[in-house]
Amino acid sequence: MSPPTAPSWSLVPDDLLTEFLSLLPVKSLLRFKC
Structure with a gap:
């Protein structure tokens, strides 16, 4: 298991990320x- 580079962004849904x-x-x- 590789450590997540951006744990905060991984929790954000793709729809919310694209909208942001x-x-x-x-x-x-x-x-x-x-």
Whole structure:
């Protein structure tokens, strides 16, 4: 058994991870515009 490199990310569902990654650029763009 190999030790998990990112145990915190392994607990996060793929759907939640993809949603979080898709929201990141949107938030960065909003902060850049404001």
